[in-house]
Amino acid sequence: xxxxxxxxxxxxxxxxxxxxxxxxxxxxxxxxxxxxxxxxxxxxxxxxxxxxxxxxxxxxxxxxxxxxxxxxxxxxxxxxxxxxxxxxxxxxxxxxxxxxxxxxxxxxxxxxxxxxxxxxxxxxxxxxxxxxxxxxxxxxxxxxxxxxxxxxxxxxxxxxxxxxxxxxxxxxxxxxxxxxxxxxxxxxxxxxxxxxxxxxxxxxxxxxxxxxxxxxxxxxxxxxxxxxxxxxxxxxxxxxxxxxxxxxxxxxxxxxxxxxxxxxxxxxxxxxxxxxxxxxxxxxxxxxxxxxxxxxxxxxxxxxxxxxxxxxxxxxxxxxxxxxxxxxxxxxxxxxxxxxxxxxxxxxxxxxxxxxxxxxxxxxxxxxxxxxxxxxxxxxxxxxx
Numbered sequence: 401x402x403x404x405x406x407x408x409x410x411x412x413x414x415x416x417x418x419x420x421x422x423x424x425x426x427x428x429x430x431x432x433x434x435x436x437x438x439x440x441x442x443x444x445x446x447x448x449x450x451x452x453x454x455x456x457x458x459x460x461x462x463x464x465x466x467x468x469x470x471x472x473x474x475x476x477x478x479x480x481x482x483x484x485x486x487x488x489x490x491x492x493x494x495x496x497x498x499x500x501x502x503x504x505x506x507x508x509x510x511x512x513x514x515x516x517x518x519x520x521x522x523x524x525x526x527x528x529x530x531x532x533x534x535x536x537x538x539x540x541x542x543x544x545x546x547x548x549x550x551x552x553x554x555x556x557x558x559x560x561x562x563x564x565x566x567x568x569x570x571x572x573x574x575x576x577x578x579x580x581x582x583x584x585x586x587x588x589x590x591x592x593x594x595x596x597x598x599x600x601x602x603x604x605x606x607x608x609x610x611x612x613x614x615x616x617x618x619x620x621x622x623x624x625x626x627x628x629x630x631x632x633x634x635x636x637x638x639x640x641x642x643x644x645x646x647x648x649x650x651x652x653x654x655x656x657x658x659x660x661x662x663x664x665x666x667x668x669x670x671x672x673x674x675x676x677x678x679x680x681x682x683x684x685x686x687x688x689x690x691x692x693x694x695x696x697x698x699x700x701x702x703x704x705x706x707x708x709x710x711x712x713x714x715x716x717x718x719x720x721x722x723x724x725x726x727x728x729x730x731x732x733x734x735x736x737x738x739x740x741x742x743x744x745x746x747x748x749x750x751x752x753x754x755x756x757x758x759x760x761x762x763x764x765x766x767x768x769x770x771x772x773x774x775x776x777x778x779x780x781x782x783x784x785x
Contacts, residue, residue: 409421410424410434412427412430412432412434413432413434414427414430414432415427415430415432420434500768500769500770500785501765501768501769501770502769502770502771503538503769503770503771504534504535504537504538504539504766504769504771504772505538505539506769507538507539507762507765507766507769509758509761509762510539510542510762510766511542511755511758511759511762512541512542513541513542513543513755513759514543514544514545515542515543515544515545515569515570515756515759516545516546516547516567516568516569517544517545517546517547517568517569517570517571517572517763518546518547518548518549518554518558518559518562518563518568518571518572519554519555519556519558519559519560519563519571519572519573519748520554520555520556520559520571520572520573520574520575520745521553521554521555521646521677521678521695521696521699522556522574522600522602522678522695522696522699522743522745523572523573523574523598523600523696523745523781524678524696524699525696525698525699525779525780525781526572526598526745526767526775526776526779526781527546527572528779530778531775531778531779532544534771534775535766538766539766542759542762544763547562547567547568549562553646553676553677554677555646556571556572556573556574556575557575557581559571559572559573559748560573560577560581560592560748561581563592563748563749563750564581564584564585564588564592564750566750566756569749569755569756569759569760570747570748570749570750570756570759570760570763571747571748571749572745572746572747572748573594573745573746573747573748574600574696574743574745575743575746576594576744576746577592577594577746577748585750589752590750590751590752591750591751592748592749592750592751593748593749593750593751593757593760593761594746594747594748595746595747595748595761595764595768596744596745596746596784597745597746597747597764597767597768597772597776597784598744598745598767598776598781598782598783598784599734599742599743599744599745599781599782599783599784600696600697600698600734600742600743600744600745600780600781600782601696601697601722601729601730601733601734601739601741601742601743602656602694602695602696602697602741602743603694603695603696603697603700603701603708603709603711603722603741604620604692604693604694604708604709604711604722605682605685605692605693605694605695605700605703605706605707605708605709605722606685606691606692606693606706606707606709607639607685607686607688607689607690607691607692607706607707608705608706608707609637609639609689609690610631610636610637610639610689610690610692610707611631611636611637612631612634612635612636612637612709613710613719614709614710614711614712614717614719615634615709615710615711615712615719616711616712616713616714616715616716616717617711617712617713617714617715617740617741618714618715619634619715620657621657623641623643623669623692624643624645624657624668624669624672625667625668625669626667626668626669626670626671626672627669628641629641629669629671630690631690637689637690639689639690640671640690641671641690641692642671642673642685642688642690642691642692643669643671643672643673643691643692643693644672644673644674644675644681644684644685644688644691644692644693645657645668645672645673645674645675645681645693645694646674646675646676646677646678646680646681646693646694646695657694678695678696678699678700681693681694681695682695682700682703682705682706683705685706686705686706692709693706697722697729697730697734697780698729698779698780698781699780700722701722701723701727701728701729701730701780702723702727702728708721708722708723709722710722711739711740711741712740713740720733720738720739720740721733722739728780729780729781731777731782734782735782744784745781747760747763747764747767748760749761749763749764768785773785
Protein backbone atom coordinates (compact mmCIF):
# COMPACT_ATOMS: atom_id res chain seq x y z
CA UNK A 401 0.00 0.00 0.00
CA UNK A 402 1.27 3.49 -0.80
CA UNK A 403 2.38 6.07 1.73
CA UNK A 404 -0.85 8.08 1.44
CA UNK A 405 -3.02 5.10 2.41
CA UNK A 406 -0.82 4.21 5.42
CA UNK A 407 -1.20 7.69 6.91
CA UNK A 408 -4.99 7.70 6.76
CA UNK A 409 -7.22 6.72 9.69
CA UNK A 410 -10.77 5.40 9.98
CA UNK A 411 -13.33 6.83 12.40
CA UNK A 412 -15.40 4.21 14.22
CA UNK A 413 -19.13 4.76 13.61
CA UNK A 414 -19.98 3.30 17.05
CA UNK A 415 -17.67 4.97 19.57
CA UNK A 416 -16.13 7.73 17.50
CA UNK A 417 -12.55 6.53 17.98
CA UNK A 418 -10.54 8.20 15.17
CA UNK A 419 -7.13 6.52 15.33
CA UNK A 420 -7.99 3.19 13.72
CA UNK A 421 -5.43 2.26 10.97
CA UNK A 422 -6.66 2.42 7.42
CA UNK A 423 -6.23 -1.39 7.08
CA UNK A 424 -8.13 -2.24 10.31
CA UNK A 425 -11.35 -4.27 10.08
CA UNK A 426 -12.42 -3.73 13.71
CA UNK A 427 -12.25 -0.70 15.98
CA UNK A 428 -9.24 -0.81 18.31
CA UNK A 429 -11.31 0.80 21.09
CA UNK A 430 -14.72 -1.01 20.97
CA UNK A 431 -14.01 -3.87 18.55
CA UNK A 432 -16.97 -2.87 16.35
CA UNK A 433 -16.71 -3.78 12.66
CA UNK A 434 -15.44 -0.94 10.46
CA UNK A 435 -16.78 -0.27 6.87
CA UNK A 436 -14.34 -1.27 4.12
CA UNK A 437 -12.72 1.69 2.34
CA UNK A 438 -11.66 2.21 -1.26
CA UNK A 439 -8.08 2.96 -2.08
CA UNK A 440 -8.80 6.67 -2.37
CA UNK A 441 -10.46 6.84 1.05
CA UNK A 442 -14.05 6.42 -0.11
CA UNK A 443 -16.59 3.83 0.99
CA UNK A 444 -15.72 0.77 -1.06
CA UNK A 445 -19.10 -0.90 -0.63
CA UNK A 446 -21.06 2.20 -1.67
CA UNK A 447 -18.61 2.87 -4.53
CA UNK A 448 -19.22 -0.64 -5.84
CA UNK A 449 -22.97 -0.07 -5.63
CA UNK A 450 -22.65 3.22 -7.54
CA UNK A 451 -20.67 1.61 -10.38
CA UNK A 452 -23.02 -1.35 -10.83
CA UNK A 453 -26.04 -1.19 -13.20
CA UNK A 454 -29.34 -2.39 -11.70
CA UNK A 455 -30.76 -5.44 -13.48
CA UNK A 456 -34.11 -3.65 -13.88
CA UNK A 457 -32.53 -1.08 -16.23
CA UNK A 458 -31.32 -3.64 -18.79
CA UNK A 459 -34.81 -4.54 -20.22
CA UNK A 460 -35.64 -0.83 -20.54
CA UNK A 461 -32.42 -0.15 -22.43
CA UNK A 462 -33.14 -3.06 -24.77
CA UNK A 463 -36.67 -1.81 -25.42
CA UNK A 464 -35.31 1.65 -26.23
CA UNK A 465 -32.84 0.25 -28.76
CA UNK A 466 -35.52 -1.87 -30.45
CA UNK A 467 -37.90 1.14 -30.68
CA UNK A 468 -35.16 3.31 -32.19
CA UNK A 469 -34.35 0.65 -34.77
CA UNK A 470 -38.02 0.28 -35.79
CA UNK A 471 -38.34 4.08 -36.17
CA UNK A 472 -35.31 4.24 -38.48
CA UNK A 473 -36.71 1.42 -40.64
CA UNK A 474 -40.13 3.14 -40.85
CA UNK A 475 -38.61 6.55 -41.69
CA UNK A 476 -36.51 5.11 -44.51
CA UNK A 477 -39.55 3.36 -46.00
CA UNK A 478 -41.60 6.55 -46.35
CA UNK A 479 -41.96 8.16 -49.82
CA UNK A 480 -40.33 11.56 -50.27
CA UNK A 481 -42.44 14.56 -49.34
CA UNK A 482 -44.24 15.86 -52.44
CA UNK A 483 -43.34 19.36 -53.63
CA UNK A 484 -45.52 22.26 -52.55
CA UNK A 485 -48.41 23.21 -54.80
CA UNK A 486 -48.14 26.86 -53.96
CA UNK A 487 -46.96 29.29 -56.60
CA UNK A 488 -43.17 29.34 -57.03
CA UNK A 489 -41.72 32.64 -55.96
CA UNK A 490 -37.96 32.27 -55.51
CA UNK A 491 -35.04 30.33 -56.92
CA UNK A 492 -34.98 28.14 -53.81
CA UNK A 493 -38.55 27.01 -54.62
CA UNK A 494 -37.65 25.58 -58.02
CA UNK A 495 -36.45 21.99 -58.55
CA UNK A 496 -32.71 21.50 -58.76
CA UNK A 497 -32.91 20.97 -62.54
CA UNK A 498 -34.06 24.59 -62.94
CA UNK A 499 -31.61 27.44 -62.75
CA UNK A 500 -33.12 30.89 -63.02
CA UNK A 501 -31.40 33.37 -65.32
CA UNK A 502 -31.36 37.16 -65.47
CA UNK A 503 -31.67 37.93 -69.18
CA UNK A 504 -33.19 36.08 -72.10
CA UNK A 505 -29.73 35.85 -73.68
CA UNK A 506 -28.40 34.10 -70.56
CA UNK A 507 -30.70 31.10 -71.03
CA UNK A 508 -28.60 28.20 -72.40
CA UNK A 509 -29.52 25.21 -74.56
CA UNK A 510 -32.03 27.10 -76.68
CA UNK A 511 -32.30 24.94 -79.82
CA UNK A 512 -32.19 26.18 -83.38
CA UNK A 513 -35.09 25.56 -85.72
CA UNK A 514 -38.81 26.13 -86.18
CA UNK A 515 -41.02 24.82 -83.39
CA UNK A 516 -44.82 24.62 -83.38
CA UNK A 517 -46.68 25.33 -80.17
CA UNK A 518 -50.30 25.86 -79.14
CA UNK A 519 -52.71 25.79 -76.24
CA UNK A 520 -54.95 28.07 -74.24
CA UNK A 521 -56.49 31.19 -75.70
CA UNK A 522 -56.30 32.58 -72.15
CA UNK A 523 -52.53 32.92 -72.51
CA UNK A 524 -52.76 34.63 -75.90
CA UNK A 525 -51.27 37.87 -74.53
CA UNK A 526 -47.97 36.02 -74.06
CA UNK A 527 -47.95 35.42 -77.81
CA UNK A 528 -48.31 39.09 -78.72
CA UNK A 529 -45.77 40.32 -81.28
CA UNK A 530 -44.09 42.72 -78.88
CA UNK A 531 -43.50 39.83 -76.44
CA UNK A 532 -42.34 37.24 -78.95
CA UNK A 533 -40.08 39.73 -80.70
CA UNK A 534 -38.01 40.04 -77.51
CA UNK A 535 -37.42 36.30 -77.47
CA UNK A 536 -36.53 36.36 -81.16
CA UNK A 537 -34.09 39.22 -80.59
CA UNK A 538 -32.29 37.23 -77.89
CA UNK A 539 -32.33 33.92 -79.80
CA UNK A 540 -32.96 34.63 -83.50
CA UNK A 541 -32.56 30.98 -84.54
CA UNK A 542 -35.24 29.81 -82.06
CA UNK A 543 -38.36 30.38 -84.18
CA UNK A 544 -41.85 29.77 -82.75
CA UNK A 545 -45.10 29.32 -84.68
CA UNK A 546 -48.44 29.20 -82.86
CA UNK A 547 -50.62 26.45 -84.34
CA UNK A 548 -54.40 26.07 -84.03
CA UNK A 549 -55.98 22.61 -83.95
CA UNK A 550 -57.98 21.53 -87.00
CA UNK A 551 -61.75 22.10 -86.99
CA UNK A 552 -62.01 22.72 -83.22
CA UNK A 553 -61.38 25.80 -81.08
CA UNK A 554 -58.01 26.03 -79.29
CA UNK A 555 -57.94 25.51 -75.53
CA UNK A 556 -55.72 24.08 -72.79
CA UNK A 557 -56.97 20.52 -73.17
CA UNK A 558 -56.52 20.47 -76.92
CA UNK A 559 -53.03 21.92 -76.58
CA UNK A 560 -52.04 19.21 -74.10
CA UNK A 561 -53.48 16.55 -76.42
CA UNK A 562 -51.56 17.91 -79.43
CA UNK A 563 -48.36 18.02 -77.34
CA UNK A 564 -48.85 14.43 -76.21
CA UNK A 565 -49.45 13.31 -79.81
CA UNK A 566 -46.33 15.06 -81.10
CA UNK A 567 -48.33 17.44 -83.31
CA UNK A 568 -46.65 20.40 -81.57
CA UNK A 569 -43.47 20.77 -79.53
CA UNK A 570 -45.10 22.26 -76.41
CA UNK A 571 -48.20 24.12 -75.29
CA UNK A 572 -49.41 26.78 -72.87
CA UNK A 573 -52.12 25.71 -70.46
CA UNK A 574 -54.43 27.66 -68.16
CA UNK A 575 -54.97 24.55 -66.05
CA UNK A 576 -52.80 21.71 -64.71
CA UNK A 577 -52.46 18.38 -66.50
CA UNK A 578 -55.23 15.95 -65.59
CA UNK A 579 -54.52 12.42 -64.34
CA UNK A 580 -56.21 10.90 -67.40
CA UNK A 581 -53.80 12.85 -69.63
CA UNK A 582 -50.82 11.58 -67.64
CA UNK A 583 -52.12 8.01 -67.94
CA UNK A 584 -52.37 8.23 -71.72
CA UNK A 585 -48.78 9.33 -72.28
CA UNK A 586 -47.36 6.94 -69.68
CA UNK A 587 -48.92 4.06 -71.58
CA UNK A 588 -46.81 5.23 -74.53
CA UNK A 589 -43.58 5.11 -72.55
CA UNK A 590 -43.02 8.77 -71.68
CA UNK A 591 -44.60 11.48 -69.59
CA UNK A 592 -45.57 15.15 -69.62
CA UNK A 593 -43.93 18.00 -67.74
CA UNK A 594 -45.78 21.12 -66.61
CA UNK A 595 -43.85 24.22 -65.51
CA UNK A 596 -45.72 27.21 -63.99
CA UNK A 597 -44.57 30.52 -65.47
CA UNK A 598 -47.27 33.06 -64.52
CA UNK A 599 -50.51 33.77 -62.68
CA UNK A 600 -53.66 35.03 -64.32
CA UNK A 601 -57.29 35.69 -63.48
CA UNK A 602 -60.54 34.91 -65.28
CA UNK A 603 -62.73 37.98 -65.77
CA UNK A 604 -66.43 38.22 -66.60
CA UNK A 605 -67.79 41.06 -68.67
CA UNK A 606 -71.16 42.22 -69.97
CA UNK A 607 -72.69 44.51 -72.54
CA UNK A 608 -72.42 48.12 -71.24
CA UNK A 609 -76.24 48.36 -71.25
CA UNK A 610 -76.55 45.81 -68.42
CA UNK A 611 -75.73 48.44 -65.77
CA UNK A 612 -74.54 46.05 -63.05
CA UNK A 613 -71.77 46.94 -60.61
CA UNK A 614 -70.79 43.42 -59.64
CA UNK A 615 -71.73 39.76 -59.70
CA UNK A 616 -70.98 36.73 -57.49
CA UNK A 617 -69.73 33.33 -58.61
CA UNK A 618 -72.95 31.81 -57.26
CA UNK A 619 -75.00 34.09 -59.52
CA UNK A 620 -72.81 33.23 -62.50
CA UNK A 621 -73.57 29.54 -61.96
CA UNK A 622 -77.29 30.31 -61.92
CA UNK A 623 -76.93 32.36 -65.12
CA UNK A 624 -75.07 29.64 -67.06
CA UNK A 625 -77.36 26.88 -65.73
CA UNK A 626 -80.43 28.83 -66.84
CA UNK A 627 -81.89 29.61 -63.43
CA UNK A 628 -81.50 33.39 -63.75
CA UNK A 629 -82.61 34.67 -67.14
CA UNK A 630 -83.10 38.44 -66.75
CA UNK A 631 -80.68 41.07 -65.46
CA UNK A 632 -83.50 42.66 -63.51
CA UNK A 633 -83.34 39.64 -61.14
CA UNK A 634 -79.86 40.85 -60.12
CA UNK A 635 -80.67 44.56 -59.92
CA UNK A 636 -79.64 45.39 -63.46
CA UNK A 637 -81.52 46.48 -66.56
CA UNK A 638 -84.67 44.74 -67.74
CA UNK A 639 -82.86 42.69 -70.37
CA UNK A 640 -82.86 38.95 -71.12
CA UNK A 641 -79.51 37.40 -70.24
CA UNK A 642 -77.52 35.83 -73.09
CA UNK A 643 -74.60 33.84 -71.64
CA UNK A 644 -71.70 33.31 -74.03
CA UNK A 645 -69.22 30.48 -73.44
CA UNK A 646 -65.95 29.68 -75.17
CA UNK A 647 -65.84 26.20 -73.70
CA UNK A 648 -65.44 24.24 -76.97
CA UNK A 649 -66.96 21.02 -75.63
CA UNK A 650 -69.57 22.79 -73.46
CA UNK A 651 -69.57 19.84 -71.05
CA UNK A 652 -71.47 20.86 -67.94
CA UNK A 653 -69.85 18.02 -65.96
CA UNK A 654 -66.35 19.44 -66.34
CA UNK A 655 -66.82 23.17 -67.00
CA UNK A 656 -65.40 25.46 -64.32
CA UNK A 657 -68.54 27.58 -64.74
CA UNK A 658 -70.65 24.99 -62.92
CA UNK A 659 -68.11 23.60 -60.43
CA UNK A 660 -69.53 23.05 -56.97
CA UNK A 661 -73.10 22.53 -58.14
CA UNK A 662 -74.88 19.22 -57.38
CA UNK A 663 -74.39 16.81 -60.28
CA UNK A 664 -78.17 16.62 -60.81
CA UNK A 665 -78.25 20.39 -61.47
CA UNK A 666 -75.01 20.64 -63.44
CA UNK A 667 -76.30 21.44 -66.91
CA UNK A 668 -76.08 24.46 -69.17
CA UNK A 669 -79.14 26.58 -69.82
CA UNK A 670 -80.70 26.50 -73.28
CA UNK A 671 -79.80 30.16 -73.78
CA UNK A 672 -76.01 29.59 -73.59
CA UNK A 673 -74.26 30.40 -76.87
CA UNK A 674 -70.93 28.75 -77.73
CA UNK A 675 -68.18 30.61 -79.59
CA UNK A 676 -64.66 29.73 -80.71
CA UNK A 677 -62.45 31.97 -78.56
CA UNK A 678 -62.19 35.11 -76.43
CA UNK A 679 -62.14 37.47 -79.41
CA UNK A 680 -65.37 35.94 -80.76
CA UNK A 681 -66.95 36.06 -77.30
CA UNK A 682 -66.16 39.75 -76.82
CA UNK A 683 -67.63 40.59 -80.23
CA UNK A 684 -70.75 38.55 -79.49
CA UNK A 685 -71.35 40.16 -76.08
CA UNK A 686 -70.72 43.64 -77.47
CA UNK A 687 -73.42 43.03 -80.08
CA UNK A 688 -76.10 41.68 -77.68
CA UNK A 689 -77.54 44.14 -75.09
CA UNK A 690 -77.98 41.41 -72.44
CA UNK A 691 -74.79 39.48 -73.19
CA UNK A 692 -72.26 38.17 -70.66
CA UNK A 693 -68.99 36.39 -71.34
CA UNK A 694 -65.63 35.56 -69.78
CA UNK A 695 -61.95 35.34 -70.60
CA UNK A 696 -58.48 35.88 -69.26
CA UNK A 697 -58.15 39.18 -67.39
CA UNK A 698 -55.21 40.13 -69.57
CA UNK A 699 -57.44 39.89 -72.66
CA UNK A 700 -60.60 41.43 -71.19
CA UNK A 701 -59.34 44.45 -69.24
CA UNK A 702 -58.90 47.42 -71.53
CA UNK A 703 -61.58 46.37 -74.02
CA UNK A 704 -63.72 49.35 -75.04
CA UNK A 705 -66.83 47.53 -76.27
CA UNK A 706 -67.64 45.49 -73.13
CA UNK A 707 -67.77 46.23 -69.39
CA UNK A 708 -65.65 44.09 -66.99
CA UNK A 709 -67.70 43.00 -63.96
CA UNK A 710 -66.41 43.03 -60.40
CA UNK A 711 -66.47 39.51 -58.94
CA UNK A 712 -67.37 38.18 -55.48
CA UNK A 713 -66.75 34.72 -54.08
CA UNK A 714 -69.67 32.39 -53.38
CA UNK A 715 -72.78 34.49 -52.93
CA UNK A 716 -71.19 37.38 -51.11
CA UNK A 717 -71.23 41.02 -52.15
CA UNK A 718 -67.53 41.61 -51.52
CA UNK A 719 -66.92 42.56 -55.13
CA UNK A 720 -63.33 42.74 -56.39
CA UNK A 721 -62.78 44.68 -59.63
CA UNK A 722 -60.99 42.99 -62.52
CA UNK A 723 -59.32 46.28 -63.45
CA UNK A 724 -57.19 48.59 -61.33
CA UNK A 725 -58.03 52.33 -61.15
CA UNK A 726 -55.54 53.04 -63.94
CA UNK A 727 -57.37 50.70 -66.29
CA UNK A 728 -54.83 47.85 -66.16
CA UNK A 729 -55.24 44.35 -64.72
CA UNK A 730 -55.84 44.39 -60.97
CA UNK A 731 -52.61 42.56 -60.17
CA UNK A 732 -52.75 43.43 -56.48
CA UNK A 733 -55.95 41.39 -56.10
CA UNK A 734 -54.20 38.45 -57.76
CA UNK A 735 -51.15 38.77 -55.51
CA UNK A 736 -53.10 39.01 -52.24
CA UNK A 737 -55.54 36.27 -53.27
CA UNK A 738 -58.68 38.39 -52.96
CA UNK A 739 -59.64 37.95 -56.61
CA UNK A 740 -62.11 35.02 -56.85
CA UNK A 741 -60.78 33.27 -60.00
CA UNK A 742 -56.99 32.86 -60.11
CA UNK A 743 -55.19 30.35 -62.32
CA UNK A 744 -51.59 29.36 -62.97
CA UNK A 745 -50.28 29.35 -66.53
CA UNK A 746 -48.09 26.36 -67.41
CA UNK A 747 -45.71 25.44 -70.20
CA UNK A 748 -46.37 21.77 -71.02
CA UNK A 749 -43.98 19.52 -72.96
CA UNK A 750 -43.16 15.84 -73.40
CA UNK A 751 -40.30 14.27 -71.46
CA UNK A 752 -39.13 11.87 -74.12
CA UNK A 753 -35.55 12.94 -74.85
CA UNK A 754 -36.53 14.60 -78.12
CA UNK A 755 -35.68 18.02 -79.52
CA UNK A 756 -39.26 19.03 -78.66
CA UNK A 757 -38.44 18.48 -74.98
CA UNK A 758 -35.38 20.73 -75.31
CA UNK A 759 -37.53 23.42 -76.97
CA UNK A 760 -40.24 23.22 -74.29
CA UNK A 761 -37.73 23.45 -71.45
CA UNK A 762 -35.99 26.37 -73.15
CA UNK A 763 -39.29 28.25 -73.59
CA UNK A 764 -40.12 27.77 -69.91
CA UNK A 765 -36.64 28.94 -68.92
CA UNK A 766 -36.99 32.03 -71.10
CA UNK A 767 -40.27 33.04 -69.45
CA UNK A 768 -38.89 32.32 -65.98
CA UNK A 769 -35.80 34.49 -66.45
CA UNK A 770 -35.85 37.92 -64.80
CA UNK A 771 -36.32 39.55 -68.19
CA UNK A 772 -38.95 36.98 -69.16
CA UNK A 773 -40.97 37.68 -66.03
CA UNK A 774 -40.99 41.35 -66.99
CA UNK A 775 -42.51 40.31 -70.31
CA UNK A 776 -45.12 38.32 -68.36
CA UNK A 777 -45.96 41.47 -66.41
CA UNK A 778 -46.12 43.54 -69.59
CA UNK A 779 -48.58 41.04 -71.08
CA UNK A 780 -50.97 41.61 -68.17
CA UNK A 781 -50.21 38.48 -66.13
CA UNK A 782 -48.59 38.25 -62.70
CA UNK A 783 -44.95 37.09 -62.51
CA UNK A 784 -44.35 34.20 -60.12
CA UNK A 785 -40.80 35.21 -59.19
